[in-house]
Amino acid sequence: MTQETPDKPNESIEVGGAVWFRSGNETLGGAARIALLAAIRQTGSITGAAKAVGMSYKAAWDAIDAMNNLAGAALVVRAAGGKGGGGTTLTPKGLKLISTYGAIEREHRLFLERAGAAIEGFEQDWQLIGRIGMKTSARNQLFGTVRKITRGAVNDEIELALSGGQSIVAVVTHESTESLGLKEGCDAFALVKASWVILMADEPVRISARNQLKGRVSKVTRGAVNAEVSLALDDSTTVTAVITNGSVETLGLAEGQSAIAAFKASSVILGVTG
Structure with a gap:
């Protein structure tokens, strides 16, 4: 059961949601993985990108391997140079994925804003949905x-x-x-x-x-x-x-x-x- 702090003022409820890409039953990427790709594009290195998004070096590469495998084509390529060395770049498909995600996320946000504004009494209806569920x-x-x-x-x-x-x-x-x-x-x-x-x-x-x-x-x-x-x-x-x-x-x-x-x-x- 959700508890409510007595002294905390009630905040209005807003419609929320998140966007992610799927490949079959597997998640290809959501906000966190797309942010990692964007950081690689900006920094040109796995080490710098991992630090920018708050990931460990290993977690960043695990995410990249998963995305490459699920996409069926390389999204990230690394030049020789060892751990933290060499250059890391995005393929055209990786760059396109960032662009596509950004466009979908913007449309998704506009949809949520319109939905929240259009539904009269949304807060009360949402609380009812919570109770009946x-x-x-x-x-x-x-x-x-x-x-x-x-x-x-x-x-x-x-x-x-x-x-x-x-x-x-x-x-x-x-x-x-x-x-x-x-x-x-x-x-x-x-x-x-x-x-x-x-x-x-x-x-x-x-x-x-x-x-x-x-x-x-x-x-x-x-x-x-x-x-x-x-x-x-x-x-x-x-x-x-x-x-x-x-x-x-x-x-x-x-x-x-x-x-x-x-x-x-x-x-x-x-x-x-x-």
Whole structure:
């Protein structure tokens, strides 16, 4: 999870990218290798070029050998004279490669600038892309806004408001609150494993689980022993629980039935996207 430093001001998000050449499945050259070729053109030596781009002499020659092999023709040729001696020059194909890369990179940069300027609300959309592309073992991934932070002696209680009006409470350490940059009004997501969720009939029940979310059963998927039961809290938010088939029968859970998903505040993992 990406962490955000609380005292650091949020910087605007821009579209970015990089250009590289490929030969089959192998990378022929990107910015670093093209910079090496350009430095060879300028200095006339491997030693000087390697120093200019911050490479070791061996790494520079390894890169040149790889480019020559992948290009199927020499891009760099070295005259006799030993290590660091003699002259090193680019072939016409090597010079053309630098020129072509420069032209493509300029067009690529213009494309990124146009794309960033044309997409309204890009920053918000990019954060959404980051959230929906997140990979985690927790089945339930709920996005919301921090409504309230209650400081305790050791831990903090974080209340996260969900889109449909309900809220989730999580208990985290002071250190986690600070390292995640949690504060009222900021966006965050809650992760809750399906095995941590208890389902109850839609009746008032007094239990120790702090979180009790009301919804309607949207899907019941039975297995050999257990069943996956999904509860729709609203049009966009669903909570899934794994319970036994016997519990499904006892509670009479079926699509459309009202139910409550309950889980402890200590079972909630909070995260942010920077």
